[in-house]
Amino acid sequence: xxxxxxxxxxxxxxxxxxxxxxxxRAVSGFETAFFSxxxxxxxxxxSGRGESMSANLEAFLAALAxxxxxxxxxFRDAQQASDVEAAxxxxxxxxxGAFKExxxxxxxxxxxxxxxxxxxxxxxxxxxxxxxxxALAxxxGEQGGARSxxxxxxxxxxxxxxxxxxxxxxxxxxxxxxxxRMGFEAAEGPEVEDPWHNFVxxxxxxxxxxxxxxxxxxxxxxxxxxxxGPLSEVHRTEPMNYLLRSxxxxxxxxxxxxRRPPIRVISLGRVYRPDAPDATHxxxxxxxxxxxxxxxxxxxNLKTVLRVFxxxxxxxxxxxxxxxxxxxxxxxxxxxDFWWNGGWIEFGGAGMVDPAxxxxxxxxxxxxxxxxxxxxxxxxxxxxxxxxxxxDLYSGDLRFLNQF
Ligand code: DAH
Numbered sequence: 001x002x003x004x005x006x007x008x009x010x011x012x013x014x015x016x017x018x019x020x021x022x023x024x025r026a027v028s029g030f031e032t033a034f035f036s037x038x039x040x041x042x043x044x045x046x047s048g049r050g051e052s053m054s055a056n057l058e059a060f061l062a063a064l065a066x067x068x069x070x071x072x073x074x075f076r077d078a079q080q081a082s083d084v085e086a087a088x089x090x091x092x093x094x095x096x097g098a099f100k101e102x103x104x105x106x107x108x109x110x111x112x113x114x115x116x117x118x119x120x121x122x123x124x125x126x127x128x129x130x131x132x133x134x135a136l137a138x139x140x141g142e143q144g145g146a147r148s149x150x151x152x153x154x155x156x157x158x159x160x161x162x163x164x165x166x167x168x169x170x171x172x173x174x175x176x177x178x179x180x181r182m183g184f185e186a187a188e189g190p191e192v193e194d195p196w197h198n199f200v201x202x203x204x205x206x207x208x209x210x211x212x213x214x215x216x217x218x219x220x221x222x223x224x225x226x227x228x229g230p231l232s233e234v235h236r237t238e239p240m241n242y243l244l245r246s247x248x249x250x251x252x253x254x255x256x257x258x259r260r261p262p263i264r265v266i267s268l269g270r271v272y273r274p275d276a277p278d279a280t281h282x283x284x285x286x287x288x289x290x291x292x293x294x295x296x297x298x299x300x301n302l303k304t305v306l307r308v309f310x311x312x313x314x315x316x317x318x319x320x321x322x323x324x325x326x327x328x329x330x331x332x333x334x335x336x337d338f339w340w341n342g343g344w345i346e347f348g349g350a351g352m353v354d355p356a357x358x359x360x361x362x363x364x365x366x367x368x369x370x371x372x373x374x375x376x377x378x379x380x381x382x383x384x385x386x387x388x389x390x391x392d393l394y395s396g397d398l399r400f401l402n403q404f
Contacts, residue, residue, distance in 0.1 A: 057116065072127060075091075083135075263293040297370050314384060329351075349374055
């Protein structure tokens with residue numbers, strides 16, 4: 001038995017290879033392997049039988065090689081999770097696995113040979129573990145992972161990403177809450193409307209420019225008028241009597257048609273106009289419509305309600321201003337401006353419900369009066385949060401939306 005010393009001659013790497021004769025070259029091969037790294041060891045130890053090795057080390061290395069061969073084979077052949085687990089216990093079991101048994105023999109290896117033995121020990125362990133991992137991955141892939149019988153409870157769970165309420169919906173909820181405290185109840189109406197509710201009952205006659213097809217999304221239906229088979233059909237689109245509502249004032253009519261005064265409602269929802277999108281326009285936006293009808297309702301009530309609303313939503317220092325205007329469904333009509341952050345900003349329109357509208361829904365204008373208003377929800381939301389481009393609200397960009 002001889003020890004390996006660095007001073008002993010080494011073979012150049014090119015001489016170390018498959019072609020050497022064990023008897024002649026074993027010693028130098030051994031040394032080359034020792035000084036040039038673990039990969040070369042692997043080759044040498046599996047092939048070499050040098051007289052330089054003690055019988056003890058030789059047996060140890062042979063046992064390791066055998067357990068590596070057998071173990072890797074077993075992992076490779078495993079068909080299902082239970083096979084992998086059986087092989088794991090047999091070869092890598094912590095108490096009496098085949099590898100463990102050999103490892104116990106390490107204590108018997110002579111001091112001078114411990115380093116070689118230790119390296120081989122590590123190498124075989126790494127190889128067996130790699131084979132185990134590969135086998136696990138293979139059976140998990142086949143059996144859908146979680147059911148394969150291996151569950152690592154130390155792996156952190158998959159974090160659920162919680163969605164949250166869109167800023168416009170948050171605004172709508174907030175507006176409902178403020179108006180609710182003043183006794184206004186939320187009402188809803190359809191987004192696909194007929195001309196009666198969108199125009200006629202609101203005192204907007206047939207020739208009014210607001211009814212221009214270029215200013216509204218009128219709907220049409222497609223009808224098959226000729227041809228045979230799915231690819232040869234000829235369609236004709238026919239105008240329908242419906243449109244996407246251009247204002248939430250439609251809901252005023254629907255509410256008054258179905259109830260008697262006193263009425264105190266708001267309606268929050270989408271409206272549609274064919275505007276090209278830019279920083280302040282979008283073909284779909286939201287309005288908050290307000291309607292109060294009772295005996296003796298006046299402009300003073302309207303102004304108070306809007307001021308209290310603005311003070312709650314935008315701040316207690318916000319002031320309100322009415323500018324004379326015109327809407328077909330109110331008389332008198334006003335534009336509503338709020339003094340906010342050093343300037344007057346227009347938020348919508350309002351006025352006293354036109355007697356023609358009250359008559360259209362069957363109310364007696366001699367008995368009741370009412371006020372109505374319509375405010376832009378996006379504008380309110382954008383002012384409050386400092387949003388400068390309406391398109392950001394509808395881009396679906398989570399980097400923007402997550403801020404609210
Ligand atoms: N419907 C109007 C628009 O979309 C806004 C409006 C103005 C609503 C005056 C009202 C009102 O209820 O009284 O421009």
